[in-house]
Amino acid sequence: MKDRLQRVLLQDRMAGKCNMLPMLKSDLEGLLADYFDLDKESLRLEVSADEDGSYRIVMRARAVRMYR
Amino acid sequence: MGRRILITSGKGGVGKTTACALLGLQLAALGKRVVLVDADITLNNLDMLLGLEAAAVYDLYDVAEGNCRLRQALVRYPYIETLSLLPSVHPLGEVDKRAFGEIMLTLAETNDFVLIDCPAGVDGGFVRAAGGAREALVVTTPSPTALRDADKVLGLLEGYRMEQVGVVVNRVRGDLVLSGEMLSVGDVARLLHARIAGCLPEDDCALAFSPKSSADTELAVAVRYLCRYVLGASKTVYDATRRFRGLAGGLRRLVRRM
Numbered sequence: 143m144k145d146r147l148q149r150v151l152l153q154d155r156m157a158g159k160c161n162m163l164p165m166l167k168s169d170l171e172g173l174l175a176d177y178f179d180l181d182k183e184s185l186r187l188e189v190s191a192d193e194d195g196s197y198r199i200v201m202r203a204r205a206v207r208m209y210r
Numbered sequence: 211m212g213r214r215i216l217i218t219s220g221k222g223g224v225g226k227t228t229a230c231a232l233l234g235l236q237l238a239a240l241g242k243r244v245v246l247v248d249a250d251i252t253l254n255n256l257d258m259l260l261g262l263e264a265a266a267v268y269d270l271y272d273v274a275e276g277n278c279r280l281r282q283a284l285v286r287y288p289y290i291e292t293l294s295l296l297p298s299v300h301p302l303g304e305v306d307k308r309a310f311g312e313i314m315l316t317l318a319e320t321n322d323f324v325l326i327d328c329p330a331g332v333d334g335g336f337v338r339a340a341g342g343a344r345e346a347l348v349v350t351t352p353s354p355t356a357l358r359d360a361d362k363v364l365g366l367l368e369g370y371r372m373e374q375v376g377v378v379v380n381r382v383r384g385d386l387v388l389s390g391e392m393l394s395v396g397d398v399a400r401l402l403h404a405r406i407a408g409c410l411p412e413d414d415c416a417l418a419f420s421p422k423s424s425a426d427t428e429l430a431v432a433v434r435y436l437c438r439y440v441l442g443a444s445k446t447v448y449d450a451t452r453r454f455r456g457l458a459g460g461l462r463r464l465v466r467r468m
């Protein structure tokens with residue numbers, strides 16, 4: 143029950159913040175693009191809630207090369 | 211200047227009005243000057259709860275419209291000198307936020323506490339009531355739907371830069387918490403990322419409070435804890451599971467099951 147409720151609350155919160163996930167994703171994309179030649183399609187972002195109420199934010203991305 | 215505290219919830223029927231009245235009564239019993247403001251026109255209003263519905267001549271709307279002076283609209287609680295009520299009989303739809311805020315400020319000049327009983331929902335009525343307060347207590351039950359609504363309200367309150375926001379978990383059944391059928395106060399704190407100001411147990415006589423009886427019901431004890439929290443005297447929240455622990459507690463649990 144707790145886990146489910148936590149997921150629901152997380153969804154509510156992200157939906158409430160004007161679609162936070164896409165916005166955060168595009169912010170991160172912009173940031174990474176300063177350092178990497180990013181494969182934009184590869185960017186994955188996941189936010190989940192842990193048992194203690196904290197958040198786990200996992201981002202995965204692939205870059206073709208790094209800027210020097 | 212007195213403290214202006216919004217009692218809100220998002221979801222209706224979770225015990226805002228009850229919590230508002232109980233807290234107000236307790237603070238007033240300690241000699242604090244308290245005014246309860248009814249910003250919610252539904253059944254089970256504050257005036258009914260306190261048995262003052264017949265005493266209301268003017269209301270908040272009349273004050274805002276200039277039909278009467280603020281003093282004329284205030285209803286004194288006959289049993290505790292320091293407690294009064296600003297009732298609402300008319301819908302407040304027309305009362306604007308600024309006028310409401312000014313009335314709350316005026317009340318805070320002559321009272322130690324202005325407790326605002328907020329309407330359910332997060333629309334205009336909420337915005338008006340929240341604008342008049344500097345602190346908030348979010349009342350919820352441990353049920354998932356109530357918690358979802360409480361979470362939304364907590365999010366909205368972030369935009370108001372309140373000085374303090376606390377959650378009051380109402381209708382807690384210690385026996386069900388122990389058996390894992392109900393979320394605990396700690397669970398609620400973690401889920402909502404919020405400070406818990408109080409825990410009020412389920413009590414079949416929640417409304418049967420009589421101002422003169424100092425009956426030590428479980429609820430009365432819990433309200434005293436809440437009151438101490440609000441006064442900043444203690445951070446301890448009432449533990450509704452305690453009386454269901456140990457041997458005697460086990461028996462109580464059995465009885466509640468039957």
Ligand SMILES: Nc1ncnc2c1ncn2[C@@H]1O[C@H](COP(=O)(O)OP(=O)(O)O)[C@@H](O)[C@H]1O
Pocket residue numbers: 219221222223224225226227228229254380381382410411412413414415416417
């Ligand atoms: N701790 C409690 N134990 C049992 N019943 C309660 C408790 N708190 C509130 N209630 C009941 O729940 C109902 C809704 O309470 P109310 O205070 O009117 O909620 P709200 O103001 O949030 O709509 C009322 O019938 C009230 O008696």
Ligand SMILES: [Mg+2]
Pocket residue numbers: 226227228250252254255327
């Ligand atoms: Mg109410």
